[in-house]
Amino acid sequence: MKLKVLLPTKILLEEEVSKITAEAENGSFCLLPRHIDFVTALVPGILIFVSVGGEEKFLAVDEGILVKSGAEVLVSTRHAVQSSDLGLLQETVEKQFRILNETEKVTRSALAKLEVNIVRQFLELGKGG
Numbered sequence: 724m725k726l727k728v729l730l731p732t733k734i735l736l737e738e739e740v741s742k743i744t745a746e747a748e749n750g751s752f753c754l755l756p757r758h759i760d761f762v763t764a765l766v767p768g769i770l771i772f773v774s775v776g777g778e779e780k781f782l783a784v785d786e787g788i789l790v791k792s793g794a795e796v797l798v799s800t801r802h803a804v805q806s807s808d809l810g811l812l813q814e815t816v817e818k819q820f821r822i823l824n825e826t827e828k829v830t831r832s833a834l835a836k837l838e839v840n841i842v843r844q845f846l847e848l849g850k851g852g
Contacts, residue, residue, distance in 0.1 A: 724756050724791075726772055728782065729799045736782070736805060742773040743796060745789060754791055761791040765800065769812075780807050783816045 726743060728736040743754040746768040754761065770782040787800030804819060806812035 724754070724794050724796050726796045726798070728784075728803055729797060730803060731801060735803055738772075739775045740772045740796075741775050741777075744771040745784075745798075746770075747789075754796060756794065758791060760793070761789070763789050765789050765798070769809075770798065770803075778807070780805065781809055781812050782806075783812055 724740050724743070726736065726738050726740045727734060741756065744751060745754075746752075746766055747763040748766055752763070765784055765787040767785050768783075770784050771779060772782070773779050783804045783806075784798065784800045785802040787798055787803075790797045790799075802819070804812060804815050806815060
């Protein structure tokens with residue numbers, strides 16, 4: 724199978740694999756090359772895949788969609804981190820997601836300030852008319 728992992732800004736991974744294990748809302752599942760075509764929503768977790776050379780690799784994924792069509796498996800997600808070492812993967816995920824959480828907090832704060840200013844300007848326009 725050809726596994727392709729798509730992020731909003733780039734293709735993170737494109738590799739021939741012999742097995743994929745992932746987690747959906749209703750539990751874990753495994754895909755092998757002759758599996759029927761399949762579509763599911765992924766939950767945040769670890770996607771495990773085995774290269775055609777037999778090497779087991781790990782990919783931490785955020786929520787996303789997995790589509791298996793023929794020999795191609797597409798995974799579309801907002802955030803993903805790859806590693807061959809689960810311990811290193813956990814450390815990397817914690818760092819990256821901590822940075823994302825801080826960025827999201829700053830963005831939400833900026834949006835809230837913009838909304839307050841817009842409401843204030845509408846109120847001032849209403850008083851003048």
